[in-house]
Amino acid sequence: MTGLIDALRAFEGEAAGPAFTMPDPVNQVMIRHWVEAMGDENPVYVDAGAARAEGFDGIVAPPTMLQAWVMRGYRATVEAEAARAPGAPARFAQDKVFALLDEAGFTSVVATNCDQEYRRPLVLGDRLTAASVLESVSPEKHTALGDGHFVTTRTDFTDEAGSPVATMRFRILRFRPRAAAADETAGAATPEDRRPPPRPRPAITQDNAFFFEGLAAGRLLIQRCASCGVLRHPPRPACARCRSFEWDTVEASGRGTVFSYVVVHHPQVAPFDYPLPIAVVELEEGTRLVADLVGVDPAAVHIGMPVALEVVAVDDELTLAMFRPVHGTRGEP
Ligand code: ZN
DSSP states (O other): OHHHHHHHHTTTTSBSSOOEEOSSOSOHHHHHHHHHHHTOOOGGGTOHHHHHHTTOSSOBOOGGGGGGGGOOOHHHHHHHHHHSOTTOOOOSHHHHHHHHHHHTTOOEEEEEEEEEEESSOOBTTOOOEEEEEEEEEOOOEEOSSOEEEEEEEEEEEEOTTSOEEEEEEEEEEEEOOHHHHHHHTTTTOOHHHHSOOOOOOOOOOTTTHHHHHHHHTTOOEEEEETTTOOEESSOOSSOTTTOOOOEEEEEOOSEEEEEEEEEEOSSOOTTSOSSEEEEEEEETTSOEEEEEBOSSOGGGOOTTOEEEEEEEEOSSSOEEEEEEEOTTSTTOO
């Protein structure tokens, strides 16, 4: 892959995108909304007297607000994308590098880290310009996600006098997804490598252990308040009706109806099959739980559909409650 890395590195130091001057100067309105949203109560961002008492000349902007000043907004970003002629050659280094990585199979992206350096506090009235360069492309690295290249862009923020005020480095990993890599090298891969990852594990606590232990024994146990008798699910320490911490369980019959449902198409996660119907099942005992539906055409799932429990051992360690339509009922294929 020496050819690829040399081609990628040829773009190091080139402009990663167009320089951009912020539409509004640093201002109190945006600062006030930002600190309110963040819950940041430092008075130097909103009170000139407090800022002077801390040695500033007046109100300063929160340093970590840096990127907020140069964001164009959603609509403008979408329109800028749409304005690019389809098939037009990439103008900037970042697009050129991504195109090369795409061709080489490094199609997936995950942001890995963002470092910001602040040269001076931003003050009301500052108007910044941001210019980005493609700073570096790493050699191919082996990561938990797959093999890929780290691409670092550096954005230099300058004030109206052209003096640098801040720098941001944004690093992403462009990687070849594991599954695709396994397909390509199917002949060489061991069965171990090609096995899909297991289902996510539930977090078992002292409050919900009974539920999973019950399923492992083929029983659907529902928590019941020992003081007032109300059923509750998912398991939790106290009764919402009477606040009692005393509880026992009842074994559900497993009969219920679909109270609500979704059919998941995207995003697709390796251990699951798609389209994936997931229902809120109302048990005949009166409480509800979320579960996968099995043995059903996803298009035939409907609210009110009668279902019955199917305890499924999805692997050696995990047994889950799923539900299957009851045959001979409305809508059942
Ligand atoms: Zn109770």
